[in-house]
Amino acid sequence: MSVKDEKNNVVLNDLSPIPLYMQLKKDISEKIMNGTLPYGSKLPSEIEIAHQYGISRNTVRTSLCKLADEGFLVRKQGKGTFVRHRIVSENISTNISFTEACEANDIVPDHKLLTFALQPADELDIQELKLKPGDKVIFIERVLLGDNVPVILDRMYLHPKYVSLMNEDLEGVSLYSTLSRLFGITMHRSHKTIQLGYADEREAMYLQIKKGDPILLMTETIFDENGDPIHHTKQTILGDRYKYKVY
Missing domain, CATH: 3.40.1410.10 (Chorismate lyase-like)
Incomplete structure (x- = not known):
């Protein structure tokens, strides 16, 4: 199974040797870097992202945690996950x-x-x-x-x-x-x-x-x-x- 973006490019591919959480992490980080996800914007919920990409919520959570650790995202208790302003x-x-x-x-x-x-x-x-x-x-x-x-x-x-x-x-x-x-x-x-x-x-x-x-x-x-x-x-x-x- 594969998930494609609006330009028909393959974003996630479960046949790839690269783990799905890393593929998702790469896609989200690229959208942050190119401005598709603006600084300060709120991401959809884990459930919504899982549905969008056809993957498990645990996979989404792993990706978001990695992105937060690397400074791309900030997770606010009770508010959601946001694109972090560059430091x-x-x-x-x-x-x-x-x-x-x-x-x-x-x-x-x-x-x-x-x-x-x-x-x-x-x-x-x-x-x-x-x-x-x-x-x-x-x-x-x-x-x-x-x-x-x-x-x-x-x-x-x-x-x-x-x-x-x-x-x-x-x-x-x-x-x-x-x-x-x-x-x-x-x-x-x-x-x-x-x-x-x-x-x-x-x-x-x-x-x-x-x-x-x-x-x-x-x-x-x-x-x-x-x-x-x-x-x-x-x-x-x-x-x-x-x-x-x-x-």
Whole structure:
């Protein structure tokens, strides 16, 4: 017995030496990769998939479990099985931008600009950016998106020597590319701190999650090649959409 798709291609064949659960797993993963099953979409139930392919429910369950283990699917108790959003992966020891991290994972980067303003420096700004009381900082708040899905709520506090950045339109452009173009600076090293937290109401709203959901909180200070601080940042990160690797 064989099952064919809409183009009459054989999808499952019980005469094949390849186990049926692996054939089903291959078919579903290919549909995810080519967009037939969009990210975030809900799969039919195990019974419905079993009926569609003419196989047992146990075979379907095995395939879905394997796909969940490999990060293609997420199974939510009482809700069903969903196509998982692709995860942005970054080596924690490197200093790359969100745009570069997305592109390295074949994910389309974007952002939504929330705030772009010059404001008085607080005590933390003075400490991290080596400022004086009364100085100002450039505050940039954005939602960073991967494949049009919220990943990070980013709050950046830039050194005031980059104040001419205020004349730029930051919509739809890489912030680090703009800084490099205007000032010739590059990220040379950074200090990072990461801890577990829980989303407050505002974070939940912009990241499209629930208040109290677990999140990663990262604070970071970026330095140029001369050891001078460029900015410090507070990020609220969705751990199921962005992960750090340690080598």
